[in-house]
Amino acid sequence: MKKRGKLSNHLKGGWAVLFIVLALITAVTMFLPMWEVFVVGTSSTLDSSSAGLKLWWHEFSLEGFEYVFRVTKLAKPFLNSLFVTTTGTVIQVLLAALAGYVLIQKELPFRNAISSFIMLTMMVPGDLTLISVYQLNKQLHLLNSYQGLILNGLISGFSIMMMRNYFQTVPYTLEEAARIDGSGEFGIFARIYMPISLPGLATVFFMEYVARWNSIMLPATLVTDESLYTLPVMLKAMIMSTESTSGTSVAPDNAIMAAIIITTVPLLLIYVFAQKFLLNGISMGAVKE
Amino acid sequence: MNKDKKNLWRKMKRFRSIYLLLLPVLIYFVVFSYYPLILGIVKSFQEVKLLGNSEFVGLENYKTVFTNSQYHQAFINSLIVGGGTFVFQFVWGLVVALVLNEIRVKILRSAFQTVTFIPYLLSWSVVGGLWITILSPTGMINGFLRLLEGAAYTPVAFMAEAGFARTIMIFTGSWKGAGYFAALFMASIVSIDGSLYEAARIDGASRIQQIRYITVPVIVPTMKVVAVLSVMGILRNFDQIFVMMNATISDKVKNLLYLIYEQGILKFNVGEATAAATVVLVATLLITQAVRKLLHYDAIYE
Incomplete structure (x- = not known):
């Protein structure tokens, strides 16, 4: 009860300095590149395109976005990314829930066999x-189509098992x-x-x-028609301007950074509003593996 | 016996609608998971021609994969970049988690967690584009170096130097993933009962001793999980190389998955590519089993 302050449970001396230094190095290394993206x-x-540090605006401008x-x-x-991602995810969550529900029917004959088949x-x-996924899509005429982008990876054993566990x-x-x-x-x-199971559904969804x-890998493989590009594939094409399929000139740095910002915003929104579900899903996923 | 069969049949009939419900899911897995897997294994024993029928060539493709120097190089690159990333990311993630657990100011704590975790959420297109720009002659790194060395400084095109390539891949890979590992470690750290620290403190343990004897032991099982998870991924890093590789550094960083993509999709060497993919698959399963054994992984959940 006495001398409460003196009993503070903190690191002291050299260890405290070491931890602070490590924290600062990490924070700076993680933050500065993202900050520069924003500024540029x-x-x-x-x-x-000028040389030198660009950690603050010389002149604020939306030229890159333009x-x-x-x-x-x-x-x-x-819009492609938004459509393909949203449709695919919604269908996936619904099917995962249905299949997960089937798998908890204790009386269901061959339940374990079906479980193993999925796992x-x-x-x-x-x-x-x-x-061979590429060849399958070719056989099914799914190359260069929205159906192909949505169908591949539409159902995952992982989501089903997550829902079953919930x-x-x-x-x-x-x-009863x-x-x-x-x-x-x-x-x-x-x-x-x-x-x-709403929290479980949200976890799987996010x-x-x-x-x-x-x-990147699937859309880049299944789609060669630029009008069907998703954001990451387009961004990749912008970065690798020498291989640009559009034949446009080298994109300036501010344009690439603007594209990065646009690609990142939806993820940041998810992080802000659904952080709990994401972190939960990540640790569940790891434990289950 | 006969009665059992009848019972089973009756049960199956009762669950008729449920089987029907599950049917699309099972068909999906047959078409999109099992068929490609089998097709890939079949193709790996064939010489696939653009025109005309494929013919079986036995182990010819596997022979090529095991003797061809570009597969050797890709394997070495996969191991160095994948292994290096794993080690660095693991240590960095651990540091982040331990540091995070010592930050008592709530705002600082959540700011630190956010800033370390955000990179994990980003696509490799984003992370690759970001670092390519930052490492470019007009980018941030050259900006700092110019600040240190003065006006006479000549910028370095880091992404075009083969000597830096692997280091850059290992660093950027860890930059993206350290927060993920940290989040996994944190999940077990937060489960620690606060009174444990309290008791240790009353017994005169310093904070660093508490970290050493309370925090770290709690994370050890998670470390094993993380190790197994990462080992499965070491040979399978595609996105990063797909986005960040260029011609001048390809010798140093082109890995197995990228080579398989290049051979199978871009150059139509389907037989060879599927043989290589099958080898990677078997290797991954074997390595994972070995690591599981080594870490007594399965014992964790008993």
């Missing part, structure tokens, strides 16, 4: 079957009560399991949304 993206083209919308025509890839797909990472925590008494009240199978799913929004 909102600077004039002339300023952005460039990406006028020359690179970034609005189309943005086995998680052992083989999609990036290692890329070549459903398993729902107390059985709730289900609903059954006595005369609810059918679907009623129980829609009125008991789905509402209770995890999947971020992954889809960011994916």
Whole structure:
């Protein structure tokens, strides 16, 4: 009770200095590059291409944004990304919930076999079957189409298992009560399991949304038609201007940074509003592996 | 026996609608997961021609993959960049988590967590574009160096120097992923009962001793999970190289996954590419099993 202040439980001396130095180095290394993106993206083209540090505005300007919308025509890839990501994610979450619900039916014959069949797909990472996935899409005429961008990766064993794990925590008494009240199978799913598992649904939704929004390998492989480019593929084409399929000239730094800002904003919004679900999903995902 | 069968049949009939519900999902996995896997393995034993039928060539493709020097180089690059990234990212993530746990001011704490975690959320197009610009002759790094060396300074095109290539890939990879590892470590750190620290303090343990004997042991199981997770990914880094590689540094950083993409998609060497992919798949599964054993990973959840 006495001398409370003296008993403070902090690092002292050299260790405190070491921790502070490490914290500062990390914070600066992480923050400064992102800050420079922001400053350069909102600077004039002339300023952005000059040598030297650009950690503060010489002249605030939205030339970069104008460039990406006028020359690179970034609005189309943005809408493509938004459409493909949102549609794919919503369908994925619904199907994962349905399949997850099926897998908790204790009486269901062959339940374990079905479970293993789904889990086995998680052992083989999609990036290692890329070549044959490409050929499959060719056979199904899904190359260069929205359907292809949405269908590939539409259902994931990972999401199904996450939903199953959530459903398993729902107390059985709730289900029993609903059954006595005369609810059918679907009623129980829609009125008991789905509402209770909203945090689980949100977790799967946001995890999947971020992954889809960011994916490069599949869209870059399945799509060669520039009007179907998603944001990351377009951004990649801007960076690698020598290989630019549009044949446009080298994009200035402020335009690339503006495109980066546009690609990043939706993710930042998700981080701000759904941080809890993301962090939760990440640690669940790791534990389950 | 017969009765059991009848029972099973009756049960299956009862769940008819549920099977029907599941059918699209199962068909999807057959088409989009199992079929490509099998197709890939079949193709790896074939010589695939653009025109006409493919013919079986036995282990020819595998022989090429194991003897061709570009696959060797890609394997070495994968190991160096992948392994280097893992080690650096692991240490950095650990540092971030431990530092984070010592920050008591709430705003600072959440600012630090945000700034370290955001890079993990970004696409490799974003992270790659960002660092390519920052490492360019007019970028931030050259800006700092100019500040140090004065007006006579000649800028370095870091991305065009083969000597820097691997270091850059390892650094940027860790920059993107350190916050992710830290978040995983934090998930177990926050589960520590505060009274443990309290008790240790009353027993006269200094804060660094508390970190050493309370915090770190709690993260050890997570460290194992993280190690297993990362080992599975070491040979499978595509996005970063796809975005950041250029001709002058390709010898140093072109990895297996990129080479497979290049051979299979861009150059239509389907047989060779699928053989290489199959090798990577088997290697990944084997390495993962080995690491699991080594870390007694399965014991964690018993």
